[in-house]
Amino acid sequence: MLSLQPTGNVIQVTDQDPLSTIQQLIQEELKIPVEHQLLFMEDEFQKDDQQIFPNLKSNLAHIVDARGSIALLCIELPNKTRQPLLLDRPWMVSNLNKAIEQRFGYAILAQQLQLQNGAPTYNTGRRPKKIGQTIFRNFFKTEDTQKLSRQTQIVNGSTIALSINTSNLFLRTMSSPNQTYDISILPSMSVQTVINSLSQRLNILPYRFKLFTLVSRVELAENHRLLSSYDLEAGQIIEVVISPPVKRKVQIILSSGKILEPDLVVEHRISALKNIIRDREGIETHNQVVLKEGNELPDDALIFDCLQDWNGSLNVKIVLSGPLALDPSVLAPEFDFDFTDINDCGQVFTRGDHVYERPSGCMRIALNVAGKYGTDSRWLGMTGTDPEEWPVSYHGTAQMNAMSIADEGFKLSKCDRFAFGRGIYSTPQLHVAKDYASEFEYQGNKYFALLQNRVNPKYLTIIDKQETLHGEYWVSSKDKAGGSDDDIKDLIRPYAICIFKYQSR
The missing domain is CATH 3.10.20.90 (Phosphatidylinositol 3-kinase Catalytic Subunit; Chain A, domain 1)
Structure with a gap:
């Protein structure tokens, strides 16, 4: 049986039929006179009338008039x-x-x-x-x-x-079927290499690309495979299909507790998410901090990268402009106090039966501790004599650490230096705390910050100057192991941040 192309007609032949017989059968089937037949079979044009085909490699024959x-x-x-x-x-x-x-x-x-x-x-x-x-x-x-x-x-x-005339493969997109591009792709390259190259050149994320062979339309679906393993040869064309960008619904929890569920284009950046929040809630982008599992996501991070293999919620803190960008929900502005021009020379104050050195020279930003540690607030008393009143200490640190402690409290797990035993270190002396504070710059001025705390005297170990060779250290620790992060709130509680404009200390 011989299938005649391109018509698809079929004629019955034997392995002993010469070409002349086959031509007569074609003439009867297709009405093409023998003298006008142009016949291609067995990989060549057939001309010899006596040629026979005892072992046909293919049952296809191409014939035209x-x-x-x-x-x-x-x-x-x-x-x-x-x-x-x-x-x-x-x-x-x-x-x-x-x-x-x-x-x-x-x-x-x-x-x-x-x-x-x-x-x-x-x-x-x-x-x-x-x-x-x-x-x-x-x-x-x-x-x-x-x-x-x-x-x-x-x-x-x-x-x-x-x-x-080349060792390269060519690319063509479905959107531009008449344009062929040579970007130096070799058959020895992997599918992933090609996709990465396209991603960089076109500034499109790799997930949007699919590659196909031009003629057979076989998808190059396995990124680790070489192009040559798909029978692609130098000079051939790979068809590139670019899918539309994916949108993803993401739960956003604002610091107020309000929940937003915008559809985000995953190729956009975190800055685009902030723009959506600004347009919906009227919160300026510079006052927003986007958090994933407590870690801030930078404005230039791609949403695709941030949310890959992630199905949780994102949190958005609202921060105020100033030397320290703090979430308004952690602040108690009614208790702020300006100590910048206060001079307590010759005066003595006490809190919790210990001397209290007021933070002269700073702007004190009060933290919202109302109800945070239960209903009993005598630990925050100001009489100096109440046995339930806790004494005041200071903790010098870097700008970002100060913001984190104001938001979350002290975390023993984040400490790594324990010269006098494991615990949270602070001091009642301003000059000692200042030595541990790191400078930072804001709008051309330099600042440093101290945490102002109340310390539970029941769990307080005092290390005097003779031992520290520096000043008085207070170590808050529940046991020799220092306690856990959950224990710390019963040992030391930050209630204000003291921001000092830098002067030579």
Whole structure:
């Protein structure tokens, strides 16, 4: 059985039938006279009437009427296999290039074509237009196509060798099917390498790219595989499909407790999320801090990277402008006090039966501790004599640490220096605390910050100056191990931040 292409008609043949018999069967089936038949089978044009085919490699045969409008050509591919190619009129160089690209996937830019033999002899009933002998000797090199007349015709029945003038593969997008791009991609590269290169060049996240072979439309779905493992060869085209950006609904919890659930484009940055919150809630972007598991997400971070493999909520703290950007929910502005021009020289104050050195020279920002540690607030008393009143201490640290402690309280797990035993270190002496504070800059001025605390005397160990060689240290610790983070709130409680404008200390 022999299937005749391109019509799909079938004729019955035996392995002893000569070509002349096959031609007669074709004439009966397709009504094409033998003398006008152009037959391609078994990888070549068949001309010998006595040729038999005892071991057919394929049951396909390609046949055209030499008088018709469709040319039948034999294309020898770079791997030396031969394939038939049907070409509609006009039979010109540009059409041949396009047909090879569409049928075999080799980019027009990469094609070099050379005539292997002349067209077979057949009676068309009319004389074909001839092309020059120079063109026959070196048939239609791609770089010469612009020099040829667009009316130059290809001879029906020619065998043409295709070679490739590059070692690269080419890319084409579905949105620009007539544009082919060479970005130096080799068959030895992996799918992931190509996707990464496209991502960088186009500034599009890798997840949006899908790659396909041009002709068979096989998806290059396994990123670790080499392009050559998909039977891609130099000169061939990879089709690139770019999907629209993905949107994702994310739960946003504001410090007020209000919940937002915007649809976020994952290719946008955290700054875009802040813009959404600003537009919906009227909160300026510079007053927002976006947190994932307690860690701040920078404005330039991609939402895709931040939310990859993450299904939780994001928290947004609202912070005020100033030397320390603090969430208003942790503040108690009615208790703020300006100590910048206070001079307590000669005066003595006490809290919790210990001397209280007031933070002269600072702007004190009160923290909201109302109800935070239960209903009994005598620990925060100001009489100096109440046995339930806790004494005052200071803790010098860096800007970001001060903001974290104001928000979360002290965390023993974040401490790593314990010169006099494990615990939270503070001091009743301003000059000692200042030595541990780090300077920071805000709007051209330098500042440093101290935490003002109340310390539970039941769990307080005092290390005197003779031992520290510096000043008096207070160590708040529940046991020799120092206690856990959950214990710390019963040992030491920050209730204000003292912000000092830097002067030589």
